[in-house]
Amino acid sequence: MKWIYGKQDFKTLERGEENCYLMTNGLGGFSSMNMMGGVSRNDHAFLMACTNPPNHRYNLIHRIREEVELEEEKIVISSQEFQGKEAEKGYEYLSSFVYDDTPLWRFHVKGMEIVKEVAMEQEANRIALQYQIHNRSKREGIFSVTPFFQFVAKNQDLDPLQEIHFCPQENKVESEGIQLFFRTNGDVLKIPEERETLFYSYDVCDGRRACGHAKANHKIFIAIPAGSRVMLEIVYEMEKSVQNATTVIQEAKVYKKALEKRAGFTSPIAGQLAKSANQFIARRASTNGSTILAGFPFFEDWGRDTMIALPGICISTKQYEKAKEILRTFAAHEKDGLMPNLFPEGEQEPMYNTVDAALLFINGVYLYYEATQDADFVREVYPVMKRIISGYMAGTHFGIRMDADGLIQAGEGLAQVTWMDVRIGEILPTPRHGKPVEINAYWYNALKIMDILAELTGEQAGSYEKLAEQVKENFQKQFWLDEKGCLKDLVSGTKADTQIRCNQIWAVSMPFTMLSKEQEKMVVETVFEKLYTPYGLRTLEEEDQEFHGIYGGPVEERDMAYHQGTVWTFPLGAYYLAYLKVHQYSDEAVETVKAQLEVMESAMREGCVGQLPEIYDGKNPTSSRGCFAQAWSTGEILRVYEALENKKL
Known part of the structure; x- marks a missing residue:
């Protein structure tokens, strides 16, 4: 454009x-x-x-x-x-x-x-x-x-x-x-x-x-x-x-025109985003492979951000070799069932303080296979995927382990291991120790993927399906809030459990999900009512006493607001995918999403030209904040354009 x-x-x-x-x-x-x-x-x-x-x-x-x-x-x-x-x-x-x-x-x-x-x-x-x-x-x-x-x-x-x-x-x-x-x-x-x-x-x-x-x-x-x-x-x-x-x-x-041509989008905005996506892909000398930088101008490459961004940044743009290269790099650095959140620099060891990266790695392999039918690569990394499942079942670092009910709990002490990970000294502005909703959505999705991909490796897959059914049953029992028509953000026995946050949207948007069709529609409608803005989803509903409407000022003030109402662009991708799904990609749903996405052109004119930012103020999202160009924002919105053009059911 x-x-x-x-x-x-x-x-x-x-x-x-x-x-x-x-x-x-x-x-x-x-x-x-x-x-x-x-x-x-x-x-x-x-x-x-x-x-x-x-x-x-x-x-x-x-x-x-x-x-x-x-x-x-x-x-x-x-x-x-x-x-x-x-x-x-x-x-x-x-x-x-x-x-x-x-x-x-x-x-x-x-x-x-x-x-x-x-x-x-x-x-x-x-x-x-x-x-x-x-x-x-x-x-x-x-x-x-x-x-x-x-x-x-x-x-x-x-x-x-x-x-x-x-x-x-x-x-x-x-x-x-x-x-x-x-x-x-x-x-x-x-x-x-x-x-x-x-x-x-x-x-x-x-x-x-x-x-x-x-x-x-x-x-x-x-x-x-x-x-x-x-x-x-x-x-x-x-x-x-x-x-x-x-x-x-x-x-x-x-070079830029070739990227746009390879991606093959008919939408000019999607074509621009395909070129913008490539700006986050970089070479990492320490691993001799490609990586995804989380955001400009502040961030480096992080495991969680990479696994969230990769499907849109690489797969939606048909950069399949880059996707495989990145997944292979992560597979080589799996440890105790976890994926690195920060890669090594010099003599430093990788940091593994993330509960979601490993589960999203499995999802990334599945999405890559769906796009390429590259069964050889699946067989190559399947042992790593098995170690991830085993690690979560037996228990690994940072309090990450499967409970007797089959659900995953995570976090201990001051370790924040979900994406809402801010810590100010000994203060956790968004404590999420317990069973986070999106982590258990990723867990179920990973189990279903393992069951499907096991056939490619000749492995008996029944145990994954059996565990997945247990997870589904207990997830529905423990997370559903009938009076609010949505999901708990957490199962921890604290007031944080019933806060309405955007994390529940991934329980609808992932390839394999656990709710009934009616429940999924209710989640989508609640998220729209309480959290939707044209530029992203609020991280906390406005009516909550802990809601922060402005992101700015000294670092402590910014950190207190970061996941307490601030609008993030990347969950908007999951919302649109969930909306299309629950409406079965009807013509009306497709036109609704296309119309709502038109404002992305305005977002891409402001801040960093042609890019999507990290965040906006929670109260009135008018000017971009944080990183002026964010990989997972670009990647997740690209996935929506891909779905619209392919009308994926």
């Missing part, structure tokens, strides 16, 4: 900071700035490189200053807020910002038109910058680009004493053992070191640090004679190559 923003979208500096772009390189590196081309977060960067995929990321080029000189007149066309000095207001010359696989800016400056385009190369720490300049004025012009560097690890700030060296003979900048090379058809000039203090308006509102620093030591410029057309090309890269900017940009577009 082509996203076009005009001057009304950045009529002020504050308005222009509302939206940003994101490009990734498949290594964990990225480029992300606001639509004016400035940085409004410490995690924004023109070039965030990754030296050891996917999480060893370094903010090399933080931002770029751009200037036009027309004889004696100097005009800055970049836009940036600073601490202690007046902001650059180049947005006053910005006519449009367009995102169509690459970001493109069009400036008009006193008879001069400047078109700027940027692209990242896949599998390389390389970024290309191209300016097409038409000087229709009667004055001679000079256009210059000044990069401001940090050469610090992501989230860190530049120390005033850190030296950043410019080596003009080698076209190289280096600091802290990192080298960055560049090529350009422009002229290069070494300048006295310039240090600036940038203001991060989108960090301040979340209680993060307000400012950061960057240094410049050279600029690149080109003369533009009156009446001429000139192109300035610049490539910055960690790995030396001969690629020019035009080639990098063209190849980036071809």
Whole structure:
């Protein structure tokens, strides 16, 4: 899709900071700035490189200053807020910002038109910058680009004493053992070191640090004679190559179009989401395989997030080899029936503090098999799936074990092992120790899958079916709230049991479920009445005394609201799948969902262009919060589009 923003979208500096772009390189590196081309977060960067995929990321080029000189007149066309000095207001010359696989800016400056385009190369720490300049004025012009560097690890700030060296003979900048090379058809000039203090308006509102620093030591410029057309090309890269900017940009577009074509969606929004989904897939050096990054700009790759996101990110987009590669990586790291929630970095061991990732791994294998009929892969990982079931039955770490009634309980002490996992010191804002509703929905689903896939391996499957029937019987007895027409969130003997939360929707949306058709309809209607918003599901109903309607402020305030009413986009996918299911994919149901999904285009225009965010405020979800691009949000909504186009029954 082509996203076009005009001057009304950045009529002020504050308005222009509302939206940003994101490009990734498949290594964990990225480029992300606001639509004016400035940085409004410490995690924004023109070039965030990754030296050891996917999480060893370094903010090399933080931002770029751009200037036009027309004889004696100097005009800055970049836009940036600073601490202690007046902001650059180049947005006053910005006519449009367009995102169509690459970001493109069009400036008009006193008879001069400047078109700027940027692209990242896949599998390389390389970024290309191209300016097409038409000087229709009667004055001679000079256009210059000044990069401001940090050469610090992501989230860190530049120390005033850190030296950043410019080596003009080698076209190289280096600091802290990192080298960055560049090529350009422009002229290069070494300048006295310039240090600036940038203001991060989108960090301040979340209680993060307000400012950061960057240094410049050279600029690149080109003369533009009156009446001429000139192109300035610049490539910055960690790995030396001969690629020019035009080639990098063209190849980036071809790559994105191929992703869209492979996915094969007829909906333009779904086609865009298929390309957006690929931005979360990265290489992990420690496992020599692919992984899914949970969200930008904050998160790394987590087991739970990967297992939730994988069906949409990889399978719905027909990236089956990537899906298999990721599942195979997780299978290799299964331990005591659990899947890693965090993969190892360096000498560190994986962390296994998640109850849902292993059960969702089984679901992922099943969905992969349904899409590909790859029985060999099922046979390869089936022993791992058996160890998961055995581990849950016998009991494993973090209080995860099957009770005598066949249901799964989880959590102990301060260990939060469901996705509602926030902990503030010794405070658990959303305690869910006991038998969580979605975990038992995943458990039953896993048992049914084991029974079905056992036939492929020649194993007798009767024990799985027998246990599944016990789980179903006791689930219906213990979780159903007849007076509310919905499911308990938990079986624990605490007040948390009867809170109305979004977790119950997965007891309807999974491939194999335990409720009667009438009960499933009642759950869907209750979730719609109490929790539905156009951009996601509330994590807690508004009428609950513990409901928090606003997500923001210092980290403690944000954490108290995180799962206590805050709207999350990814459960909306399960809601729509459940709605379609209980209405048997009728024409009316399909049209209802299609109509409600139309607002996704609006969501994808706000925050990060073409992406879906992590969360919104619970009371009135108008502006995205948290990560501006979230893998499981994108993946789960993609699954809905896939279901609509295939009309899966």
